[in-house]
């Protein structure tokens with residue numbers, strides 16, 4: 288009983304340890320040949336290009352809703368002209384990277400776990416080993432690179448589309464002046480905000496793909512086991528994204544951590 | 546470049562040693578192999594010989610450790626204790642680049658074929674040539690097509706594995722395992738889950754590969770009908786221990802209780818064995 292409780296309490300630490308180990312192996316194997324450009328491009332295509340649709344649609348509506356809500360709230364103080372500025376800031380610093388990473392996790396991360404998991408349970412990963420092809424180098428490294436590169440790109444896309452959604456609602460539907468909306472936004476949002484968002488996006492991208500790979504790579508227990516691993520992959524990713532978000536924000540703002 | 550020369554030298558040395566020993570009829574000597582998973586002692590000192598150029602079967606009841614044994618042989622896992630001497634070189638102790646090099650000794654045909662399901666049949670077979678040898682496309686093409694043709698599956702080159710029957714998939718898996726020209730081919734339960742006709746085709750394929758390329762085959766199986774059809778030598782593994790090892794006839798005549806029980810349950814007798822052997826040799830002389 289006590290032992291079971293201890294296991295449950297220690298599980299998150301064991302999980303973080305397993306992730307750290309996979310990451311260090313990926314760094315080790317990523318640094319030495321062979322370098323598989325084609326496989327990396329394919330992974331980027333899958334993670335990045337494959338997520339354009341969901342990012343565009345969710346970005347549009349998130350931006351629109353933010354515009355609607357904030358304009359409504361600001362109207363109380365007669366400050367609805369500030370809507371563009373605040374939407375821009377929220378998207379660039381927080382909502383863009385967090386949403387883009389969550390979308391990538393639910394679309395690409397789950398697919399990565401399922402793919403690697405079924406490769407594991409059908410011995411395809413063992414087959415790689417017997418051919419002396421390192422499976423971390425061949426399967427994990429390209430996916431991590433894809434995550435680190437493509438989630439920031441997708442975040443930019445999310446921000447752009449989100450801004451458009453907010454602009455459309457505020458200017459076209461709520462009759463806020465377009466010039467003021469954009470001018471206020473440019474005034475408040477600067478490069479440091481965008482940079483903070485992109486750094487977050489890169490870290491989230493790494494975390495999402497690392498978690499997805501780790502869950503798939505060590506899946507067991509047949510098709511049902513792969514299903515459970517996919518489930519865990521999405522849940523762990525969501526938790527990791529929001530915890531890392533707080534951590535990075537705390538570091539950047541230099542407060543709230545200790 | 547220092548390490549490179551060392552690797553090549555040691556490889557040249559190993560090859561010289563190998564050719565000196567290649568008349569040794571025992572290809573692999575497994576000695577006192579142990580494997581534990583936590584408190585679970587799965588292999589408890591396994592010793593047996595693998596005969597060169599022959600079909601060597603490993604049989605035993607479910608859970609007796611056959612798959613675990615195979616995973617130690619091809620070094621998917623590292624044994625806790627014991628030796629796997631392949632032409633005198635102890636594979637159980639190898640690490641790093643030496644182990645990478647040594648992996649070419651074994652071709653592996655996995656139970657469910659383990660084909661890469663995102664790649665065509667052609668790319669599956671080409672994979673080890675591209676990844677391992679880094680051959681130019683033209684040479685890859687020649688070697689792959691030669692293998693596919695020799696196995697009668699050249700027509701399927703452009704198809705995905707999922708579009709093939711179980712027997713065809715097995716052929717592709719054999720082609721992929723053969724393409725690096727490994728001297729030892731290991732099959733894990735090659736016929737489990739196949740219908741009787743396909744089982745027979747796969748059995749014939751195993752024997753054919755062994756005879757045509759002079760390969761040493763290691764076959765893990767509990768399909769007793771095919772065991773006695775194809776085996777030159779049989780090792781009976783019973784819960785982590787070898788209870789009998791020898792020719793099929795020696796196994797039939799064994800007085801060890803679990804061996805007797807296992808053989809009896811399979812319904813194979815000396816007369817059937819004679820008849821099967823006869824049908825196999827006559828079928829071969831007919832072709």
Ligand SMILES: Nc1ncnc2c1ncn2[C@@H]1O[C@H](COP(=O)(O)OP(=O)(O)OP(=O)(O)O)[C@@H](O)[C@H]1O
Pocket residue numbers: 582585587605606607608609610611612613614767
């Ligand atoms: N990675 C592992 N961790 C813990 N136990 C294991 C592991 N792999 C195998 N075992 C145990 O080792 C024993 C032997 O398993 P193995 O798969 O080798 O049996 P087998 O002879 O191949 O059986 P089958 O004919 O059913 O395939 C089983 O009791 C299994 O539970």
Ligand SMILES: [Mg+2]
Pocket residue numbers: 611612613734
């Ligand atoms: Mg088995």
